[in-house]
Amino acid sequence: MKIIDILDKQFPNARLILNYRNAFELLVVTILAAQAPDERVNQISPVLFQKYPNPIAMAEANDEEMDKIIQAISFYRQKGRHIRAMSKKIVQDFQGKVPKTVEELVQLDGVGRKTANIVLANGFGIPAIPVDTHVARVSQRLGLSEFPNPEKIESDLAQIFPREKWIRVTHLLGFLGRYICQAKKPKCWECPVFDWCSYPSKKAQ
CATH class of the missing domain: 1.10.1670.10 (Helix-hairpin-Helix base-excision DNA repair enzymes (C-terminal))
Incomplete structure (x- = not known):
């Protein structure tokens, strides 16, 4: 066309403005970016992933310690809860790997269809x-x-x-x-x- x-x-x-190195990081930053500037998310995400580099670490994160890192983001407490719960489900139900279908992704806390499609397209290169x-x-x-x-x-x-x-x-x-x-x-x-x-x-x- x-x-x-x-x-x-x-x-x-x-391209996608958010910075990430893998599908899990993309999932996390996309949740953080809801109603928040991508640039601000990019500022805090390196610190977040240095401390919690994978779903297991994120699932076991201390609420207050994690919230302190992401507090510059709007609705950070709610998003923190979603990210921790989402990480636990990935560990428990998906063998620690981010699922590759919309149907499975939207089962995760804080993940709607838009976020699922962002992860498919940009995290896995799956048309979405x-x-x-x-x-x-x-x-x-x-x-x-x-x-x-x-x-x-x-x-x-x-x-x-x-x-x-x-x-x-x-x-x-x-x-x-x-x-x-x-x-x-x-x-x-x-x-x-x-x-x-x-x-x-x-x-x-």
């Missing part, structure tokens, strides 16, 4: 379409989906784009939403796909 070819030239380095706020907003404005529901947007994008492009498509739409097609003040004059946009409030300058 031409839109994606254009975005590929605009954002050749489009994680619909975050950026992807959702851009998909609606470009007319790729008319629905606000993330699962319906995911379904629409899956029908439009070939499976082997799903991961790249979400990175590109995410970058467009993050840096140009922002929620309140989109930089329409900088948008490389302005002509395809059906957003009623778009401005040429």
Whole structure:
């Protein structure tokens, strides 16, 4: 699709902003990043993983010690509980390995469909379409989906784009939403796909 070819030239380095070294770390930082800036998560995650480098260590983490490390993150106590419980389930039910299906991932504490898809796509390279706020907003404005529901947007994008492009498509739409097609003040004059946009409030300058 031409839109994606254009975005590929605009954002050749489009990727997940979060830093991680394996699927478990990605799962943890994705939970931390809910309603929190990715950049802030990247600041605290090295310290967190130095102290708790794997699911066993994370499952056995002292609540207060772990919370102290992640306290700069919004809802850190709740997220800490989710991460510890999630780690215990990985150890007990999945032999210490992050599962590789949406159905299994969403059984983990703090993991919804978006987080599961992020892990599949970026942790394992399995084609998936994680619909975050950026992807959702851009998909609606470009007319790729008319629905606000993330699962319906995911379904629409899956029908439009070939499976082997799903991961790249979400990175590109995410970058467009993050840096140009922002929620309140989109930089329409900088948008490389302005002509395809059906957003009623778009401005040429």
